[in-house]
Amino acid sequence: MSFTPNLSHIHEDDDEIRSILSASGTELPPLLPALAYALGDLTLLDEDLWLDPAKSLEEQGGWTLEQQELCREIALEGIRRLRAGESRHSDFTDKDLHTIMSWACGTTLDGAYLEMLREELAPENRDLRAPNWSRKDFSTNRDFTVAIIGAGMSGILAAYRLKQAGIDFVIFEKNSGIGGTWLENTYPGCRVDVSNHVYCYSFMQKHDWPHFHSTQEVLLQYFNECADHFNIRDNIRFSTEVSSAVWEEASGQWDLELESENGEEVFHCNSIISAVGQLNRPAYPQIAGRELFKGPSWHSARWNHEEKLEDKNIAVIGTGCSAIQFIPRVAEQASSTTIFQRTPNWLMPRPQYQQELPENLLWCFDHIPFYNNWFRLHLFWRSHEGLLPRLEIDPEWDSSEDNSISASNHELGFMLRLYLESEFSDTPELLEKVIPDYTMGAKRFVIDDGLWATTLKRPDVDLCTDQIAEITEEGIVTENGNLHKVDAIIYGTGFKASEFLTPMKIVGRQGLDLHEQWDGVAQAYLGIVSPNFPNLFFMYGPNTNIVINGSIIYFSECEAHYITRYIRYLLEHDITALDVKKEVHDEYNVRLDEGNAQMAWGTSSVNSWYKNADGQITQNWPFSLLEYWEQTREINPNDYIELQ
Numbered sequence: 328m329s330f331t332p333n334l335s336h337i338h339e340d341d342d343e344i345r346s347i348l349s350a351s352g353t354e355l356p357p358l359l360p361a362l363a364y365a366l367g368d369l370t371l372l373d374e375d376l377w378l379d380p381a382k383s384l385e386e387q388g389g390w391t392l393e394q395q396e397l398c399r400e401i402a403l404e405g406i407r408r409l410r411a412g413e414s415r416h417s418d419f420t421d422k423d424l425h426t427i428m429s430w431a432c433g434t435t436l437d438g439a440y441l442e443m444l445r446e447e448l449a450p451e452n453r454d455l456r457a458p459n460w461s462r463k464d465f466s467t468n469r470d471f472t473v474a475i476i477g478a479g480m481s482g483i484l485a486a487y488r489l490k491q492a493g494i495d496f497v498i499f500e501k502n503s504g505i506g507g508t509w510l511e512n513t514y515p516g517c518r519v520d521v522s523n524h525v526y527c528y529s530f531m532q533k534h535d536w537p538h539f540h541s542t543q544e545v546l547l548q549y550f551n552e553c554a555d556h557f558n559i560r561d562n563i564r565f566s567t568e569v570s571s572a573v574w575e576e577a578s579g580q581w582d583l584e585l586e587s588e589n590g591e592e593v594f595h596c597n598s599i600i601s602a603v604g605q606l607n608r609p610a611y612p613q614i615a616g617r618e619l620f621k622g623p624s625w626h627s628a629r630w631n632h633e634e635k636l637e638d639k640n641i642a643v644i645g646t647g648c649s650a651i652q653f654i655p656r657v658a659e660q661a662s663s664t665t666i667f668q669r670t671p672n673w674l675m676p677r678p679q680y681q682q683e684l685p686e687n688l689l690w691c692f693d694h695i696p697f698y699n700n701w702f703r704l705h706l707f708w709r710s711h712e713g714l715l716p717r718l719e720i721d722p723e724w725d726s727s728e729d730n731s732i733s734a735s736n737h738e739l740g741f742m743l744r745l746y747l748e749s750e751f752s753d754t755p756e757l758l759e760k761v762i763p764d765y766t767m768g769a770k771r772f773v774i775d776d777g778l779w780a781t782t783l784k785r786p787d788v789d790l791c792t793d794q795i796a797e798i799t800e801e802g803i804v805t806e807n808g809n810l811h812k813v814d815a816i817i818y819g820t821g822f823k824a825s826e827f828l829t830p831m832k833i834v835g836r837q838g839l840d841l842h843e844q845w846d847g848v849a850q851a852y853l854g855i856v857s858p859n860f861p862n863l864f865f866m867y868g869p870n871t872n873i874v875i876n877g878s879i880i881y882f883s884e885c886e887a888h889y890i891t892r893y894i895r896y897l898l899e900h901d902i903t904a905l906d907v908k909k910e911v912h913d914e915y916n917v918r919l920d921e922g923n924a925q926m927a928w929g930t931s932s933v934n935s936w937y938k939n940a941d942g943q944i945t946q947n948w949p950f951s952l953l954e955y956w957e958q959t960r961e962i963n964p965n966d967y968i969e970l971q
Contacts, residue, residue, distance in 0.1 A: 338410075
């Protein structure tokens with residue numbers, strides 16, 4: 328994999344280029360912006376091809392066949408000029424770039440939207456979110472060290488931002504390697520369900536992803552290569568777990584208790600960034616007798632690669648995102664597979680889900696300067712708010728027909744039902760089991776390319792929707808009294824998403840315990856800070872999960888930006904610490920709760936990892952991506968109490 332495209336000279340003749348541009352899989356809307364930027368020629372942006380944002384989710388931006396052909400002809404002319412050695416003139420301006428970006432989005436961009444999308448574009452791979460300051464800019468000579476807990480996606484990012492700002496840091500990682508969830512989840516079929524060209528750092532875009540949705544191995548390699556590129560590996564202490572963190576009032580520091588193979592020790596620091604994530608502690612179902620089963624059993628996040636599945640009868644409990652990825656692989660090997668489903672999923676069809684990038688698309692990445700940046704911007708714009716409006720409640724809508732919450736929610740639900748009906752039209756008994764009866768969007772969508780239906784139709788696969796009563800030595804007993812004898816049980820039952828920062832003990836001002844303060848309802852201002860815990864930051868903290876509009880990496884980049892601005896404020900004003908005001912925190916979370924109550928996941932009673940044990944939404948962000956970007960641009964000193 329490569330971070331910087333090594334562009335090849337264009338040797339293909341016109342007919343070969345026409346064939347490439349006409350082939351299935353070539354994404355046309357990013358072509359003209361990329362060429363206009365590469366050549367500095369705004370005349371390539373034909374007014375007849377101005378994109379319609381309302382059609383952003385349609386193939387080729389909703390262009391007609393005639394418009395697609397016009398795009399190809401204009402692109403061919405631009406590629407001819409590249410082939411002849413032409414490049415952008417030196418008088419190209421930021422205003423020209425903004426014009427191209429507006430055309431690429433089909434919207435006249437200005438203000439915050441323009442700046443946010445410019446950062447995502449990262450023209451010429453420039454890191455526009457890098458700290459624009461350094462510790463040496465300030466006269467204070469006091470020590471300032473940050474402890475980062477976790478070396479996954481967010482921890483690596485936080486470390487790099489601190490390094491850029493000249494701040495001392497140490498990463499404590501409980502595992503023996505980098506990667507977080509992409510290190511721990513090694514189950515067969517594991518891959519990202521977000522388009523890979525947006526599931527990467529904006530400033531570390533890749534042009535040579537092998538798939539549209541890369542596998543666990545490829546993503547693990549990416550994050551390891553990023554850590555090496557950032558030169559932060561020497562700052563990581565592997566196989567070291569933080570068991571507790573205590574704020575010391577007298578010194579204005581945090582004391583971390585560490586456990587490693589070398590024993591226990593205490594580490595002192597001025598600030599903590601928790602980058603442990605939400606989906607890192609496996610959740611097992613509360614089923615009577617689970618410990619009695621005599622055969623092997625394991626959770627998808629702790630896959631038992633030593634156990635062979637051939638000639639075995641396998642039970643899988645759960646049909647969430649991970650389970651739907653690994654079940655087809657299990658079924659291919661096992662003698663029989665019995666799947667125990669509590670709730671069916673809304674499937675989001677994506678034919679290219681497991682496909683490699685076609686050669687013609689790779690040709691564009693390899694020959695058109697920064698086509699990958701414009702390709703990413705196109706994907707980001709399509710999904711930046713994506714389906715979010717379809718998940719908002721319309722109080723005037725009659726939901727009695729299908730539990731929908733608005734006309735657009737009903738429309739999308741209708742289309743997704745049509746997809747399920749087409750997939751299972753020849754097996755009505757299965758169709759009845761896989762059709763959801765809850766509000767579309769109340770649970771996370773599951774990406775599907777047809778493999779789920781193919782798997783469930785296998786003669787050696789049984790989808791059981793009877794509730795489980797207990798687990799015995801021999802297998803699983805359902806409430807109707809049937810015993811399903813199996814040789815092994817695999818749990819695809821998700822994670823303890825609501826139990827933030829467990830099992831760490833965090834003690835803040837006046838001896839307050841963070842978990843006691845939360846009392847089962849994790850909350851934070853901006854998802855980043857909580858009152859009574861000075862200089863403690865969360866990444867992927869409470870209510871920073873995005874459901875349908877974009878990549879979680881976007882949120883992590885916003886959080887890292889805010890954290891570095893916070894630290895800058897401390898150093899610039901020579902302040903020991905800041906503690907967010909309780910009233911600011913509480914007002915923010917009231918607004919979050921109100922926002923979540925107006926969304927599909929807030930109104931439905933269906934079980935979901937979005938909710939805590941009491942049914943409160945502690946994971947999801949209910950507003951736009953732009954709004955979070957705006958809220959995390961600068962620290963507002965009035966939000967905080969200064970501690971000297």
